Amino acid sequence: MADLFYDGLTPVAAFDALLRDAAYRPLPDDWWVGVADIADSTRAIAEGAYKTVNMVGAAVISAQRNARPGRAFPFVFGGDGASFAVPDGDADSARAALQAVQGWAQEAFGLHLRVALVPVARIRAAGKELGVARYQVAEAVDYAMFSGGGMAWAEAELKAGRIGMDVVPGATGTARPDLTGLSCRWSHMKARHGHIVSLLVLPVEGGDARAFRALCREVLTLTGALDRGGHPVPETGGRVRFPSPGLKLELAASGRGRLAVLKESFAAWAVLRTGLGPRGFDVARYVRDTSRNADFRKFDDGLKMTLDCDRATVEALTGLLDRGAAEGVLRYGLELQDEAMMTCIVPSAFDDDHMHFVDGAAGGYTRAAARLKGRG
Structure with missing residues (x-):
């Protein structure tokens, strides 16, 4: 049954296995793809609102999860937006949740979130494929990976205005999104080895797919030699402080009173700072799982990574990618920053x-996308 398709996928444990076609299964034709992207996110970043931009992108995923509690579905976080897929029976709830986040983003932050829901069959009719895999980062957590160009096509159509839907903020019938569980209490994480690198490596339209994946393997080999593969989140977790840097965002997301959110945020800070939690809560395990569960690398019609990287590796990486761009195999964008951040x-x-x-804390994937080099 189509509704059970994603549940039936066996998660892949090795990240480099995601560079093989065999890791992916085609999404059923009667599924729907949702895409969301903040218009003019570059301006918002220049104004210092990238934490807000990330929060809105993660809110798309949070609202979808809460619209169908306990139902697994594929999704991917993109920094200034998100993408996901749902079976036909969930299309109405997915549409309502998308529009609710769109209205909330405008009312709470003045951000225009472009959103669309498009049938997989339409994507295939445009000549694109849409395969999905599950990458297991920990025993209890896996993330979806997409290949085939279909998701990238949907995102491009959204940005071009050829697909999409709009909600008038405050209009009758526009519900507030359920963003239960969405937070950003961790402080930014400073680079321990030189730089936080936000990296996008994308295939050239009509290019040699085999050569592209070969170069991606070289990237993974190079970055795999970094400490913990370049993982930017320390095993001991990030820093926390009170009030948290994301308190205003959490207030906007929760819809609850300031005092209630302050009390909850203070309790979380005290537990993480002292290591002493309520009965049954293993603080050390939670912190380890925070690092283990983080999505610092993904394959979403291309390689997307946030890495803690030394200068020599940055230079080697840039040389490798410049070669791939010159050969017409790939396009890439690379942004150097001092810190990484998490939205949870x-x-x-x-x-x-x-x-x-x-994501990187000073523009991350969005600025990397603005720096794309190569024939596209």
């Missing part, structure tokens, strides 16, 4: 399935 979905701190979306 934590339905319950007592469970192991909390998710943490990682």
Whole structure:
């Protein structure tokens, strides 16, 4: 049955296996793809609002999860937006959740979130494929990976205005999104080895797919030699402080009173700072899982990574990617920063399935996309 398609996928444990076609299964034709992207996110970043931009991108995923509790579905965080897929029976709830986040982003932050829901069959009719895999980062957490060009096509159509839907903020019938569990309490994480690198490596339209994946393997080999593969989130977790740097964003997301959110944020800070939690809560395990569960690398019609990287590796990486761009195999964007940041979905701190979306703290994937080099 199509509704059980994603549940039936066996998660892949090795990241480099995602460079093989055999890791992916085609999404059923009667599924729907949702895409969301903040218009003019570059301006928002220039005004210092990248944490807000990330929060809105993660809110798309949070609202979809809360619209269908307990239902697994593929999604990917993109920094200034997100993408996902749902079976036909969930299309109405997916559409409502998308529009609710769109209205909330405008009202709370003045950000225009472009959103669309498009049938997989339409993507294939445009000549694109859409395959999905599950990459297991920890026992309780896996993330979706996409290949075939279909998701990239949907995102391009959205940005071009050829697909999409709009909500008038405050209009009758526009519900507030359920963003339960969405938070950003961790402080930024400073680079330990020189730089936080936000990297996008994308195939050239009509290019040699085999050569592209070969170069991606070289990238993974190079970055795999970094400490913990370049993972930017320390095993001991990030720093925390009170009030948290994301308190205003959490207030906007929760819809609750300031005092209630302050109390909850203070309790979380005290637990993480002292290591002493309520009965049944293993603080050390939660912190380790935060690092283990983080999505610092992904394959979403291309390689996307946030890495803690030394200068020599940055130079070697740039040389390798320049070669690929000159050969017409790939396009790439690379942004250097001093810190990384996380936006989190934590339905319950007592469970192991909390998710943490990682990006560079000074523009990240959005600025890397603006720096794309190569023939496109």
